[in-house]
Amino acid sequence: MTKDMLGRKESITVEEAVRRMSGGLPDKEPCVETVGIDDALHRICAREIKAAHDLPHFPRSTVDGYAVRSGDTFSAAETMPAYLGLSEEILMGREADFVLKKGFASKIPTGGMLPGGADSVVMFEHVQTVDDTMVEIMKPVGPGENVVQRGEDIKAGETVLDKGHRMRPQDIGACAGMGVTRIDIYKRPVVSIISTGDEIVEAGATPAFGQVRDINSYVLKGMITESGGDAVRKGIFRDSYDDLRGAIAGSIKDSAMVLISGGTSVGTKDMVAGIISDLGNPGVLFHGVSLKPGKPLIGGVIDGVPVFGLPGHPAAVSICFQIFIRPLLGRLCGVAERFPQYRHMVVKAKVSRNISSPQGREEHIRVIIEEREDGLWAIPGMSKSGLISTLVKADGTFIIPMHSNGIEKGGVVEVRLF
Amino acid sequence: MTKDMLGRKESITVEEAVRRMSGGLPDKEPCVETVGIDDALHRICAREIKAAHDLPHFPRSTVDGYAVRSGDTFSAAETMPAYLGLSEEILMGREADFVLKKGFASKIPTGGMLPGGADSVVMFEHVQTVDDTMVEIMKPVGPGENVVQRGEDIKAGETVLDKGHRMRPQDIGACAGMGVTRIDIYKRPVVSIISTGDEIVEAGATPAFGQVRDINSYVLKGMITESGGDAVRKGIFRDSYDDLRGAIAGSIKDSAMVLISGGTSVGTKDMVAGIISDLGNPGVLFHGVSLKPGKPLIGGVIDGVPVFGLPGHPAAVSICFQIFIRPLLGRLCGVAERFPQYRHMVVKAKVSRNISSPQGREEHIRVIIEEREDGLWAIPGMSKSGLISTLVKADGTFIIPMHSNGIEKGGVVEVRLF
Numbered sequence: 112m113t114k115d116m117l118g119r120k121e122s123i124t125v126e127e128a129v130r131r132m133s134g135g136l137p138d139k140e141p142c143v144e145t146v147g148i149d150d151a152l153h154r155i156c157a158r159e160i161k162a163a164h165d166l167p168h169f170p171r172s173t174v175d176g177y178a179v180r181s182g183d184t185f186s187a188a189e190t191m192p193a194y195l196g197l198s199e200e201i202l203m204g205r206e207a208d209f210v211l212k213k214g215f216a217s218k219i220p221t222g223g224m225l226p227g228g229a230d231s232v233v234m235f236e237h238v239q240t241v242d243d244t245m246v247e248i249m250k251p252v253g254p255g256e257n258v259v260q261r262g263e264d265i266k267a268g269e270t271v272l273d274k275g276h277r278m279r280p281q282d283i284g285a286c287a288g289m290g291v292t293r294i295d296i297y298k299r300p301v302v303s304i305i306s307t308g309d310e311i312v313e314a315g316a317t318p319a320f321g322q323v324r325d326i327n328s329y330v331l332k333g334m335i336t337e338s339g340g341d342a343v344r345k346g347i348f349r350d351s352y353d354d355l356r357g358a359i360a361g362s363i364k365d366s367a368m369v370l371i372s373g374g375t376s377v378g379t380k381d382m383v384a385g386i387i388s389d390l391g392n393p394g395v396l397f398h399g400v401s402l403k404p405g406k407p408l409i410g411g412v413i414d415g416v417p418v419f420g421l422p423g424h425p426a427a428v429s430i431c432f433q434i435f436i437r438p439l440l441g442r443l444c445g446v447a448e449r450f451p452q453y454r455h456m457v458v459k460a461k462v463s464r465n466i467s468s469p470q471g472r473e474e475h476i477r478v479i480i481e482e483r484e485d486g487l488w489a490i491p492g493m494s495k496s497g498l499i500s501t502l503v504k505a506d507g508t509f510i511i512p513m514h515s516n517g518i519e520k521g522g523v524v525e526v527r528l529f
Numbered sequence: 530m531t532k533d534m535l536g537r538k539e540s541i542t543v544e545e546a547v548r549r550m551s552g553g554l555p556d557k558e559p560c561v562e563t564v565g566i567d568d569a570l571h572r573i574c575a576r577e578i579k580a581a582h583d584l585p586h587f588p589r590s591t592v593d594g595y596a597v598r599s600g601d602t603f604s605a606a607e608t609m610p611a612y613l614g615l616s617e618e619i620l621m622g623r624e625a626d627f628v629l630k631k632g633f634a635s636k637i638p639t640g641g642m643l644p645g646g647a648d649s650v651v652m653f654e655h656v657q658t659v660d661d662t663m664v665e666i667m668k669p670v671g672p673g674e675n676v677v678q679r680g681e682d683i684k685a686g687e688t689v690l691d692k693g694h695r696m697r698p699q700d701i702g703a704c705a706g707m708g709v710t711r712i713d714i715y716k717r718p719v720v721s722i723i724s725t726g727d728e729i730v731e732a733g734a735t736p737a738f739g740q741v742r743d744i745n746s747y748v749l750k751g752m753i754t755e756s757g758g759d760a761v762r763k764g765i766f767r768d769s770y771d772d773l774r775g776a777i778a779g780s781i782k783d784s785a786m787v788l789i790s791g792g793t794s795v796g797t798k799d800m801v802a803g804i805i806s807d808l809g810n811p812g813v814l815f816h817g818v819s820l821k822p823g824k825p826l827i828g829g830v831i832d833g834v835p836v837f838g839l840p841g842h843p844a845a846v847s848i849c850f851q852i853f854i855r856p857l858l859g860r861l862c863g864v865a866e867r868f869p870q871y872r873h874m875v876v877k878a879k880v881s882r883n884i885s886s887p888q889g890r891e892e893h894i895r896v897i898i899e900e901r902e903d904g905l906w907a908i909p910g911m912s913k914s915g916l917i918s919t920l921v922k923a924d925g926t927f928i929i930p931m932h933s934n935g936i937e938k939g940g941v942v943e944v945r946l947f
Binding site for chain 2: 148149152166167168169171173202203204205206207208220221222223224259263264265271272279280281282283284285286287288289290292308309310311314315316317318319320321322323324325326327328329330331332333334336337350378423425429449450453454455456457458480482495497498499500502503506528529
């Protein structure tokens with residue numbers, strides 16, 4: 112890697128950094144566990160789920176009406192009804208264990224089972240009762256009309272849910288309908304968070320002058336949880352080579368990913384990069400990205416485990432997570448989501464002031480959304496990425512791409528909501 | 530209420546139904562519980578959170594460099610540097626318990642504490658070391674440059690998070706930064722699900738002919754959980770007035786909302802409506818909505834508790850939940866979300882075929898999204914709303930509004946992703 116005049120590695124583009132990290136990961140299937148479907152919401156299918164039986168396993172009426180042989184109704188009309196004999200009534204939840212004779216009709220509720228011989232249902236609205244033994248059918252029905260056929264919802268042997276599918280409420284409903292009450296899912300990948308920095312103390316502690324409480328590991332834990340990972344805070348470590356090396360080496364053994372948070376100064380960054388490269392192959396894959404905030408990001412892989420050395424600023428942590436960590440974590444979760452690029456909440460808004468951005472880096476701007484008479488406006492906040500309050504006040508971010516000089520007041524941007 | 534020719538109550542518009550339910554709810558604050566911030570993700574703040582102290586509680590450097598009195602650097606330039614004496618180095622995490630004398634500079638790391646007297650930091654890049662006692666400053670800094678002032682992130686007494694705020698990762702980070710490790714949140718509202726239908730059996734049972742397994746209560750439980758509620762399945766009840774009345778009356782006592790699922794036939798619907806009106810004031814608020822799927826929906830309030838009698842078809846359950854139940858559940862959760870109308874994942878796509886829809890009802894069409902060379906297409910699935918598989922295969926839904934006749938092939942629609 113080339114170095115700049117201060118001896119720092121030169122930045123690479125966001126795209127290239129994503130490519131390197133993605134290429135550095137081995138394809139490894141996550142561990143599998145079995146859970147009841149009540150605990151499966153948003154979990155990832157570890158095996159495809161096939162139907163053992165037809166659903167429904169008998170033909171059902173979709174309306175309240177009369178089960179008939181459609182051929183008996185072909186000439187029916189309001190002026191010239193078809194007269195059918197009244198057969199036994201079909202009760203909800205009971206087997207219709209008879210064959211409907213030609214020229215007969217059976218009263219049937221929505222969801223009721225069609226008897227043998229019947230192939231369709233005439234809606235109540237089109238039937239008049241003559242007496243206890245006979246009805247008038249005023250409208251013809253075609254074969255299969257107002258009926259869900261056996262196996263029409265799901266056929267025996269059909270694959271209903273694919274491996275890698277994220278379980279939505281309706282998917283759990285489909286499992287219940289098939290009688291699948293336990294499913295194999297992927298375990299949540301463990302993501303270790305190592306906090307560094309001689310100035311960092313626990314959130315519960317009272318910081319002396321010169322000290323601040325840990326913020327980033329809490330932001331990270333929340334984002335990891337949202338993304339389906341199992342976040343483990345390993346604690347706060349001093350900025351010493353041995354302490355940090357021990358913490359990283361230990362975490363590599365029991366984690367699917369390791370995030371090192373803090374250590375904002377150049378010296379610490381170089382130490383983190385050094386440890387990542389010392390610990391295993393291929394080590395550091397990039398050190399510095401053309402991104403604001405987030406430039407000092409370090410990415411690497413140790414023995415198949417992705418490792419990130421994150422910038423110290425909360426806003427940079429949040430952006431780096433979105434861009435680099437979330438997609439990688441998705442892979443470690445085993446999720447094969449359809450159209451992941453659209454799975455964000457986005458609003459269009461007009462920018463409230465000119466924003467310039469040097470070409471050659473991608474810039475993420477935090478904004479507050481305001482609803483005015485002429486639509487939504489995006490109000491850029493303070494750009495100090497070290498302040499957690501700028502992230503708390505913001506509703507989302509928009510991107511000024513690498514090859515743009517910025518955006519003028521009134522220009523429309525897509526704001527990705529937090 | 531007026532009735533149609535079959536004696537059913539006439540449908541009202543979706544808007545009117547939403548208005549009636551919303552108006553029928555008393556304004557009642559949810560119960561409060563206290564949790565550690567590690568368990569607070571996506572929970573709702575029950576009290577506003579104020580900062581007890583300034584954050585940071587001392588001025589910090591945002592760069593690696595030299596802390597100075599800005600006045601000492603005003604005339605500095607590369608050709609004519611300002612020469613400053615070297616004062617003691619500031620260490621990370623340590624109090625800078627001295628006053629920087631005029632004409633002096635102190636080496637300081639990013640995040641380090643500024644000593645008394647210093648008001649700004651010159652970056653390393655603009656400083657040359659002369660010897661052990663002196664540095665050359667090659668660029669002037671203004672007062673406050675490269676410094677985060679005491680309280681600049683969060684001021685003591687400032688309201689950082691409002692009551693009703695949904696906790697995002699950065700909000701938890703801010704709490705950690707302020708030393709707030711436990712917060713008051715609203716308890717999840719209990720939503721009872723009562724399954725009805727003589728044909729319904731448990732997901733774990735083997736249905737006889739005429740019987741089917743419970744699907745809807747699983748779909749509902751998933752959607753309630755996604756929306757912040759605490760779903761309780763009360764079990765499957767026969768279609769008998771006494772059984773159902775007992776189940777509903779019991780649930781009203783311990784729930785913030787009651788959902789009655791199933792009972793697709795007109796007779797059962799009328800029974801459910803009758804029980805809701807018998808049990809308390811104001812009883813049924815509407816019975817039938819100009820909506821497809823979802824027309825037979827019943828909405829009511831019993832003693833301040835909203836009650837819905839849901840259609841039996843899974844697709845109708847899903848749509849009714851989105852439109853009617855989710856916003857109401859948000860209110861019961863105590864959430865005051867900014868711009869809830871935008872908090873969905875939406876993609877624009879072209880419809881793959883003509884779809885007609887009669888005026889006078891709002892129609893929700895389930896679609897599969899396909900990526901083709903000319904962009905995204907929305908492929909409408911089968912319209913049989915009784916099939917769970919149509920919901921499982923679908924990626925989302927789009928709406929044909931009440932006053933539209935439908936949409937032509939190639940027309941662009943907004944698909945709300947599941």
